[in-house]
Amino acid sequence: MTVAQPAADPHLIQLLTPEGERLHHPDYDVDLTDEEYRSLYRDLVLVRRIDVEATALQRQGELGIWAALLGQEAAQVGSGRALRPQDFAFPTYREHGVAWCRDVDPLKLLGLFRGATNGDWDPEETRFALYTIVIGSQTLHATGYAMGVTKDGAVGSGDVLKDEAVIAYFGDGASSQGDVNEAFVWASVYNAPIVFFCQNNQWGISTPAATQSRIPLYKRAEGFGFPGVRVDGNDVLATYAVTRQALDSARTGQGPTLIEAFTYRMGAHTTSDDPTRYRLSSELEAWKLKDPLERMKAFLFKQQVADASFIEAVEGEADALASRIRKGCLEMPDPSPMVMFDQVYEEMTPLLRTQAEEFATYHAGFAQGGAH
Amino acid sequence: MVQLTMAKALNEGLRAAMERDPKVILMGEDIGKLGGVFRVTDGLQKDFGEDRVFDTPLAESGIVGTAIGLAMRGYRPVCEIQFDGFVFPAYDQIVSQLAKMHARSRGRVKMPIVIRIPFGGGIGAVEHHSESPEAYFAHTAGLKVMACSNPIDAHFMIQQAIASNDPVIFLEPKRRYWEKADVDPTAMPDPLEQARVVRSGTDVTLIAYGPMVKTCLDAAAAAEEDGRSLEVVDLRSLSPLDFQTVFESVRRTRRAVVVHEASSFVGLGAEISARLSEELYYEMEAPVLRVTGYDAPYPPSRVEEEFLPDLDRVLHIVDKSLEY
């Protein structure tokens, strides 16, 4: 069934209404198999379950903090699945759904928030950079990486299965940072094969998006000299379609695109935050009606692509994933304190070696029962 | 006399400064409705309005850069940087612009700006939330650098910093935000740039600031049980640094140990050690020793206790000092 674009925001690209009606758009579309539609839904459910379990583990004192992606599953799964295997992603600290699409073990994410590691996945192997906590920095790294892709001649050969593209994630708050604006300049003048993927989840901690910009964020792109589009970030199909097209445009040598995924941070900024201090619960209630999982489920049912037994099977899988994560988190060993000294440099400096030795001797003293 | 946490004592100090001078304005990320992530500005936007207490866009260089312009226009901006690790996007504005403006303009342009930064570790946070960047600022001529260690000082020092016509980097030890003390807002504070002997002793002087003052006081209390008498100096002002108070103390005890969370290499301890050896070379019984964070990035929080100086490490080095 085809329905006209809702009048509310004619610039918002949407392929699925909140009720799960399939829309068609002149410039963007997806033509996925039933299996692929089901698979996207499965991703959404599993990613949400990872997030819910991590939030619970934080509440129980197993993680120091957790930055929930609740509400942003479609933006992340849609864009994450649009990546081709050879593409490289640069995340913030909230891209758990993209990490999932890049086959990063969720336990690695938990390790960071538990304070056991700084991430500890292999960026080269996963083609997923480490999480970046300093707001905006990664957009420049992504741009530089994309410039390298061009220098290597890995764009514009015409083979989409080989040519590479880069995606940089950031938030509405980050859009104000100098680094992000510099990334736009560089990407533009070097025609870098990059997609800037801004999840406008309406809030940067307590600061509303309106404090960051007087115009819709996607419109910023024009001033920098490349196209910007706004997509319904709670619509996994639209996000997939728009990101796939932008990545392919980048890899064919047509330069950067800014995608503003219009979504909502349904939870607190992190588990340390208390959103009741700065926003109304009615806002959350309104966004709940646009939930990314519910609309995909409704679509699957409407299209008779899935039935109750499929949904049940996915739930079962989510339960199993959650208990694996829980178990893995509870059993996660603390790092040896000696990790402090390892890997600061390629080769340990004399100063560090001395400190590491003194540290070891000092602690050996404790082990033998003699404090000071 | 009211019992206040350090966070609340700062809040009351900011309030007093704002009441005293309508040119005092607060700016930073999430300081309005939220009251800052540590609630230091809680309620101030409500009481003073959005003109005087405002949430900025998320850009630290913007915060400090515009504060410079506001100061040129006659305001006294108090900027909040959310965490220590996020001050660096503003580093150019602080080091190349803010610090040098007075000298460059031959004193014509004053920079009465305070940059508040929660600093230090020990709260189980993720990367970039536990750093001790004081040496970068203390190394920069034109900046004053303060670190409060307790609610009473916090309350008065923030007001004095705001009253200063020189730019002040104001470091707040985040893991001490919830420590309490009785604060008498009518009391007469010590001068801002003066160090203070916070515990008298005869055997060794511990020199500390910010979060490590409490650690040193705890160490001194423990040492007393073992019959050793430690003096503790709270520097309070890291630049300028009140060497007279430090020298007087070490002249008496003849031994000094500097304690800070920041790494040792080219840190505050190195500077203090150099000055002590220049001034008191013949009077000291032992070289100046240091207890510091290691010369490595701040580690994941599960091992941060191993990185941070604690009571045992302080006493261990005190023993070493006494062995000379």
Ligand SMILES: Cc1ncc(C[n+]2csc(CCOP(=O)(O)OP(=O)(O)O)c2C)c(N)n1
């Ligand atoms: C340079 C820098 N300044 C401040 C912070 C503290 N901080 C962490 S998240 C955040 C808000 C980010 O908002 P946004 O970019 O919209 O991303 P979201 O968290 O909503 O995903 C702030 C201010 C930081 N991490 N880095």
